[in-house]
Amino acid sequence: MAKEYARTQRVADYLQRELALLIQHQVRDPRVGMVSITGVDVSRDLGHAKVYYTALDSNSSEDASESTEVLNKASGFLRSQLSKDSNMRTVPNLRFYFDGSVGRGRSLEDLIQRATDADRELGLHNDDESKS
Template structure:
């Protein structure tokens, strides 16, 4: 059965698209890094929205916190822009959250790469020793 699309899902998608554009074009604060709007979760009653963001190329926790503060302070400004862009009776309150899934994914990817490399180095030495023992057997025959 096909998944039904609820109004909250459609509102979340519209907010995500509009916020990505408005944040990039309208907020002029030097503390704000390049922002990616990863996801928006809107409550069923459409009164609040959690906006999950990441910052491109930024790993410093102090700069991330400063950027999050800028976004939190600009929530009212952004909400007023959303009211102009999206035709709704009321626009949800915006709550910005730092999305750590991409950071966690990079950490897991690095761990996997390290494990694969370690496995290759162990199997590589095992293959060399197996080749040497096979050569010894062939010499004896």
């Protein structure tokens, strides 16, 4: 069973690398924008792949709904390009999902920074603690 996991992981890693390049160089639709592929989950039978992405100008799935729609419509084209460039017998069906974790991370980072700034203004932050 470990070998099967390793194979699905290798396929997922390959798809992540190749899709990032293909979207950057081959997808011409301006509605997609600047997209980064953050992860790929491939089913055990290698028939389906969930592709997670972030977009530079989107912090929520609602903001990225148009990009998601365009990417899902382009999935057939992307599969055909992948099949030309790979030695895989079959290329999984691709389904794109917006990855909101990056946006949530940014907002949490902003909250922490504001709390730290507020503590400094009130004189509650000790500079000796920040050095250790």
